[in-house]
Amino acid sequence: MKAFAELLDRLVLTPSRNGKLKLLADYFAATPDPDRGLALAAITGDLDIPSVKPAMLRTLVTERMDPVLFAYSYDYVGDLAETVSLVWSSAADESAQKEIRLADAVGALQRAGRADGPAILAGLLDRLAIPERFAIIKLVTGGLRIGVSARLAKQALADFGEVEVAEIEELWHGLKPPYTELFRWLSGEGEKPQRAAAAPFRPVMLSNPVGDGDLEKLDPADYVAEWKWDGIRVQAVSEKGVRRLYSRTGDDISGAFPDIIEAMDFEATLDGELLVGNPPGHTGTFSDLQQRLNRKSVSAKTLSRYPAFIRCYDILQERGEDRRSLPFAQRRQRLERFVATLDPGRFDLSPIVPFLGWEALEDLRKDPPHPIIEGVMLKRRDSAYVPGRPKGPWFKWKRDPHTVDAVLMYAQRGHGKRSSFYSDFTFGVWSGAEGALQLVPVGKAYFGFTDAELRQLDKYVRDNTIERFGPVRSVRADPEHGLVLEIAFEGLARSQRHRSGVAMRFPRISRLRWDKPVAEADRLETLQALLDR
Amino acid sequence: MIHVRNVFKRLFGAPWRPYLWTMQPHRLLCPRPEGLFCPPGGFFIDPVRPVDRALVTHGHSDHARAGHRAVLATAETLDIMALRYGEDFAATTEAAALGRTVRVNDVAVTFYPAGHVLGSAQILVEWNGLRIVASGDYKRQRDPTCALFEPVPCDVFITEATFALPVFRHPDASREIGRLLKSVRQFPERAHLAGAYALGKAQRVIRLLRDAGYSEPIFIHGALSKLCDYYASRGIDLGRLEPATVESGGKNGFAGGIVVGPPSAFADRWARRFADPVACFASGWMRIRQRARQRGVELPLIISDHADWDELTATIRDTGASEVWVTHGREEALVRWCELAGISAKPLHLVGYEDEGD
Incomplete structure (x- = not known):
């Protein structure tokens, strides 16, 4: 103890x-x-x-x-x-x-x-x-709240036993506390436990971001493009009467999605994106999807207001046959035939995006036809489905982030290496009439800057502090004096918890705008307009 | 008789205690803006402003200030004041030997060890058969850097209340040092930064590390060096200490080492010389997780130079005092405990003592 x-x-x-x-x-x-x-x-x-x-x-x-x-x-x-x-x-x-x-x-x-x-x-x-x-x-x-996810615990098991985390994820759902067999294997005292669970999770295949110069070396004809949908990646497994929905990291999330589970009257393992809406006509936003996430159970009202469906990417197993070693092109053909037999309200196909060359694809990436598309995926036609993130077969090429010019309002000291730096920054945008401008905080960011920029920011905070509350400093920020930060973010959701009414996804500081007059930073209305799109 | 008692209670709001009432302890010691004043002795105890005659319990700066005309304190406390404020911190000084009674005007004064830091003392004042102990800051846990607290029988006991809530229960300090050493073994690529107040706590942490068998050089912040040297000169062996300068850290930024410095320095730019530091803080406040979190402490070390709840209540009983005056800290909880234990108690509102100094 x-x-x-x-x-x-x-x-x-x-x-x-x-x-x-x-x-x-x-x-x-x-x-x-x-x-x-x-x-x-x-x-x-x-x-x-x-x-x-x-x-x-x-x-x-x-x-x-x-x-x-x-x-x-x-x-x-x-x-x-x-x-x-x-x-x-x-x-x-x-x-x-x-x-x-x-x-x-x-x-x-x-x-x-x-x-x-x-x-x-x-x-x-x-x-x-x-x-x-x-x-x-x-x-x-109940609730330890120690900041350790199941995923992190599995990684620690992998570190302890010097095995790949995918091996643990694959076994996980057949094991029960106190996991004696698993520990015997990891400490080298026993055999690897047999996969015992029905409808097991199969570790997913992930992509790498397109880096500078990556595409020049590749032939567009070898690749298929799809939209990158901004939902959550899932795996739907239905085997011998057992149906499970897994998250990308192998957590069983079946309980929150009875609507999907009910429609899984098939023998197969599908890889896809979990979204809400009524396909194919309507796809809901990420904030709609959030109404369904992180719940143990779900009410009838929420089910009818935010129906969930899976936009299918891949098929890993059908009627007991493992298809993971087939080339992507062949899996895709099987997937198309298979999805055609399913409930169209719960399963549809992620469409293939035809393109002629990288430049044409770049235009599509930059200006996708739907707000819930966050870029394009590239998959080699001959790629097998392998766990992890192999370099080469799959790429993600994301849409450019949204940006907004905000004003630094508060700074908090960081942890560990950054404990002597003010490194967590709260920023706001203007609201109110001309002459009565007020800053409303819209988010917090603690990365995106270089080490040299962090030193500049830290100095700026120390030199412009107007108030201190424990580890937090309030920084002078008014229309005449302040620092503008260009903030990049992936999306915006309505929020009742924030005074501004908006919450950013993945905000980070993309540029320090030493040059920009503070009064010219963006207004709250600019962000609200993004919400209504 | 019953009738008189009730009338008294209604008038004065306190239980009938003929003995103390006739003694009138407030005539012996009473709060003044300068500090606790003794009219028949003509002196103050731990005054926060310059006075003619001061009796000082220990060397922490909120108790020991410069600028008094005459100071009576233990030899160590006088030395520490001289180190901090310069030799001329008072016009005249007199060293009080522990356990030896001296007369100050009409009052008999005796210093007894308080177990707080090196040189710390409680002060017993006696007058017309009335005994009041002003204990200053104290603790009961064993501390290799100072003499153990001695309970002194008295009529009125004046106690501090820094940690006077039942949630403050300090573990054995050696256990906390064990946790620090375990972390040093677990994270040899990181530097462990132990925040500890410059007088007392820092030397205690270092000495406890030595007692636990840690024989590597310990790196110290410049603010600690004079006091560490002084402790060593008083026979408290702190082992090899090295300044935590950029040069002594070398390329690895003190990886695997232990650095001791005042807590404020770790939020300062000074701390940037350390490799991926583990922020540790040796303080009784670290008992509360939220306190540790607020300060960005990764490894809280619950090591305190003040009495915890159990020590406070045990000490009140040990002194046999029939009345308790409670000062600097969480007075209300300790007053409540005294009421439940049938001991008369009141908060003594003294100004100028820091609540946070541990």
Whole structure:
């Protein structure tokens, strides 16, 4: 339990991906089974512990201490789990208590019923020290929120076992906590587990961006072009009565898409883009699609308002036959025949975009016919479907980003290498009438600039600070004085969380406009016009 | 008798305690804008403005200021004040030996160790049979760089309240040092930057590292060197210390090393010489995750020179005081605890002491 608690504490404050991977891999190496597998399940969200309601926790603690002192404490800390872990009085804080294994704690809680759950939790808290108490409370109240995705955890497993992450993704859905077989294999003590799950995920094939001079070396006749649709890449698998929808990284997202699952009355594995709308006539925007993402379940109203469908790119398996080694051109023919047999409201084909040469294609890329197209894809006619991101067979060639000239408003110190630099920038655009101009914040960016530019920005922030709040500085920004930043972004969505009413996708600083008068930065209306397109 | 007690309670809002009432402790010590004043002794304790006669508990700058006419403090505290403010920080000084009573006008004054930093003391003042202890800042956890706190029986105990909330429970400092050393082993390509206040905390962190068997040179910020030298001259061996200059870091930017400096320096341009630094901060505030997050701390080290909640409440009981005055910090929670424990308590509103100094 100690090692797990320490791992959580470190992960939550470690900003860098490599740092997190190292912490996880070291933990897997140092921790015995089944604890490490249970920890993994807790991190990937696959550990099911009957929930203890926060109200129950509050009752437990105020039975043991003065409610006024508890109120002062909670008010100061702000997080219930953390407060309870700290104020809980137990002998374990001082004495060298016997270590409680994570497996024992989880086992006791999983066996507990609704009636004895609180007492069992209290008994555990009595025997644990502060960091472990925090970990166990987070486990039972759900949601570790430590900034580690399932994908990152799988990468850490791959690092630990020195295997490709694709191998882990492929196996993942046949495995169950505490993953003893998997760890035996990764630590070199056992055979690779057999793929056991029905309708398994097959690691996806990814493309590389077109770099300078890449295309000159290639013959357009070898390639097929398709639009790059701006939805989310998915894999629909239906085998022997089992139907699953996977994200690009192998997460099972079937629960949120019953409409798609219902229409999967076939034996095949399809690769495509998940979108919302009514094909072929109407394709919804990315912000429409967001109404359907990151949900465990979905209401009938949302289903009818934002129907989902898959725009198919590829076929990996049909009626039990693996098609991945066939050339793209042959897979495409099979795909076309196959999609023709499916419900047209749920599955359609990603059309082939005819083009004569690279220049003609560039015109199409720059000005695609639909707002939800973010560029073109190029696929070699003879390419097999291979996992990962091989260089050569597939390219993505994206539309140029949108840009806006915004004004720097706030800057925050970064983390790690950047902890002495103001490197996270909040910027705004003008709104209000001439003479009463006001800046409205529209986004935050922390990359896009060079190291030399970062030093200039940092100096500018330090020299033009008007207020400080902890790690944040407010920078002078008015029509007479300020710094204009050219911001590049991929798209814009309506947002009720932001005062401006808009939220940018992938904003980054593309240029520092030292030359531009501040009053001439863009207005909010410019962004709003983009929304209404 | 019952009747009189109720009348008293209604008038003064405090329980009937004939003994203390006749003693009138506020005639012995009372808050003034300059600091805590002792009328029969004619002195202030830790005054924040220049006064004629000052008794100083320890060398932190919010307690020990320059410009008094006469200062009575432990020899170490006087040395530290001289290091910080120059030899002429007061017109006259007198060193107080721990445990030895001296008379200041009508009052008997004795200094006892407070366990806070080197030279730190509590001050017992006695007058007409009344005993008040002004404890300054203190802690109970063992600290290899200073003498252990000694509970002093008294009628009124004046306690600090920096960490006076039940959420502040400091772990054993050696455990925190263990976490730092583990991280150094895990991330040998990065420099570990341990933020620690220049007086006391920094030397304690360094000494604890040595106790844990760390024998590599430790790099220090320039602001620490005088005080580290002073600690060493007082027999506290800090091992090999090197200035954290750009030259000493070499090409690898201190990768694999431990650098100790004042916390403010790590947000400064000074910190750019370090390779992909791991920001660590040794402070009792690091107990609260949000505090660590706000400061961009990656490895919080919960090491405090102030008493935590359990130490505060245990100390109040140890002194046997029937009345407690609570100052600088979270007074309300400790006053509440005293009420529940049947001990009379009130906040003592002194100005000028920093809440954040740990």
